[in-house]
Amino acid sequence: MSGVLHSIWAHINGFEYWPEIAQGTLDTLEMTGLALLFTVLLGLPAGVILFLCSETHQSARPRVRRAQIWTYRLLSFIVNLLRSIPFLILLILLIPATRWIVGTSLGVTGAIPPLVLATAPFFARLVENLLREVPSGVFEVCRAMGATTRQTVFWVVLPETYSALLAAISVTGIALIGYSAMSGVIGGGGLGDLAVRYGYQRFDTEVMLVTVAILVLIVQIVQWSGDRLIARLAHR
Amino acid sequence: MIEIRNASKLFGASPATFKALDDVSLTIEQGEIFGIIGRSAAGKSTLLRLMNQLERPSTGQVRIDSQDIGSLSGSALRRLRQRFGFVFQNDNLLDSKDVTENVRLPLKVAGRGSRAEQLKRVEEVLALVGIADQGAKFPSALSGGQRQRVGIARALVHEPEFLLCDEATSALDPETTQSILQLLLDIHRRLKITVVLVTHSMSVIRAVADRVAVIDRGRVVELGRLVDVFLKPSHGVTRALLAEIGFEPETKPAGEGRRAGRVISLSYRGAIATQPLLTRLALESQLNFAIVSASVGRLKNVPFGQFTIELPELSDEDFARFIELCTERGLDHEAL
Numbered sequence: 001m002s003g004v005l006h007s008i009w010a011h012i013n014g015f016e017y018w019p020e021i022a023q024g025t026l027d028t029l030e031m032t033g034l035a036l037l038f039t040v041l042l043g044l045p046a047g048v049i050l051f052l053c054s055e056t057h058q059s060a061r062p063r064v065r066r067a068q069i070w071t072y073r074l075l076s077f078i079v080n081l082l083r084s085i086p087f088l089i090l091l092i093l094l095i096p097a098t099r100w101i102v103g104t105s106l107g108v109t110g111a112i113p114p115l116v117l118a119t120a121p122f123f124a125r126l127v128e129n130l131l132r133e134v135p136s137g138v139f140e141v142c143r144a145m146g147a148t149t150r151q152t153v154f155w156v157v158l159p160e161t162y163s164a165l166l167a168a169i170s171v172t173g174i175a176l177i178g179y180s181a182m183s184g185v186i187g188g189g190g191l192g193d194l195a196v197r198y199g200y201q202r203f204d205t206e207v208m209l210v211t212v213a214i215l216v217l218i219v220q221i222v223q224w225s226g227d228r229l230i231a232r233l234a235h236r
Numbered sequence: 237m238i239e240i241r242n243a244s245k246l247f248g249a250s251p252a253t254f255k256a257l258d259d260v261s262l263t264i265e266q267g268e269i270f271g272i273i274g275r276s277a278a279g280k281s282t283l284l285r286l287m288n289q290l291e292r293p294s295t296g297q298v299r300i301d302s303q304d305i306g307s308l309s310g311s312a313l314r315r316l317r318q319r320f321g322f323v324f325q326n327d328n329l330l331d332s333k334d335v336t337e338n339v340r341l342p343l344k345v346a347g348r349g350s351r352a353e354q355l356k357r358v359e360e361v362l363a364l365v366g367i368a369d370q371g372a373k374f375p376s377a378l379s380g381g382q383r384q385r386v387g388i389a390r391a392l393v394h395e396p397e398f399l400l401c402d403e404a405t406s407a408l409d410p411e412t413t414q415s416i417l418q419l420l421l422d423i424h425r426r427l428k429i430t431v432v433l434v435t436h437s438m439s440v441i442r443a444v445a446d447r448v449a450v451i452d453r454g455r456v457v458e459l460g461r462l463v464d465v466f467l468k469p470s471h472g473v474t475r476a477l478l479a480e481i482g483f484e485p486e487t488k489p490a491g492e493g494r495r496a497g498r499v500i501s502l503s504y505r506g507a508i509a510t511q512p513l514l515t516r517l518a519l520e521s522q523l524n525f526a527i528v529s530a531s532v533g534r535l536k537n538v539p540f541g542q543f544t545i546e547l548p549e550l551s552d553e554d555f556a557r558f559i560e561l562c563t564e565r566g567l568d569h570e571a572l
Contacts, residue, residue: 140290145342151344
């Protein structure tokens, strides 16, 4: 028994790609972390605006109503457009734009803009949908108090939805981890890059399996900690 | 003072419109408790929501202290709404905030005072509604009655001039309903606030209202002081609502063999209720009348009595003398 364990240990120790895998893991975490941050910064306001311009919240005043309708149409079109382009195509299409924004289309930095543009619309829709689930009584209370839209959104509606928001953020984070692996194809770095270069191009199954295992582990941890955070903060 | 003038409210698009309110006019005086009662979908909630413009009338006018509020929008409308407190049927507390923060929200919204002043005011108002020690709890940890107390505290924290209650006790059990109604009376007595209360229950009206409007299919079918509406209801819906709480005034006895004599209804209210009115009447008139039905009690602190009596056969003159005697003794009478 100990002989078997010993030989496995020796094998793990002898595995020559650990430094690259460690670097890849860090790159993946950095990429998805930063991309998630920007996704939320972009997608949350977009989702709130979509929601405030949707049918149930349209103003009785014709001019305001028209502005709301057109804002919704425009934003909704952009969101649908970005979501309908396959991520791999989006990556390639965006290369010039990425170079212009962050100076390079390669590595961790180069991967972030396309990741954000791919997941922010997804996140915006999640936010729009979870806001629709807020009971109408919550808005009624705010109206009866004479609250402004800003007060209603920031003081009441967003706090009321934070557990759903956290769940949406962890779902988006997990989607990002998957996308970030794909960005390895065009030199995005990270675990996906390793898996493609060694596993796919050099037929090194071991490296591929290890990277996949690490990705599985990261996804599990993100989901688990998201759930824990929601459970701790929930008062329902 | 809240005045509603010829207000109508239509819901829905042109062919399939629903008339929730149909030419409603009424005035709510400063400092009174005004009850609005009706069946489901009678339009009573819509009527209440006109008062703070949560709903705008399709036609007609709403005036607060003689100011037409129909044209208000933006910050003027928000300031108007801050003159009201609104208590909801299902309390509409915010689950993500503790009791203190729920109650503090109207002060934050109105930007009134510093944080410390706001918290002090929240403490006062929580004590007023009898849940002084519950500030740190979250709504999910409270019972239905406690939740509604928080709802009332939130409606009062910014010292509104008018308190609007939309079926505030309908989701509560009878005992809790009574305690919340006592709380409303207590608050009304201490703060002298004008209260408008919408309900489908006559027992709620009976416990608290000074004046009552009965709404049916979007119209005011009866309007008057509580005792008058209870003792002399003029509309079928009012009678039906009264019958539901076992209060059936002035009903003609249905029994056979009661055709011989005249049947009249006598009622009295207020201070004279303490006198031995009926025995005195019997002695002075020297008539042997039979009591067909009777109810005595209190309507929001006003003692009242009501009797349906059957007189023996007697001449028109004697009858007129009897009626005169009733009038002298301060009894309202009505032939049935």
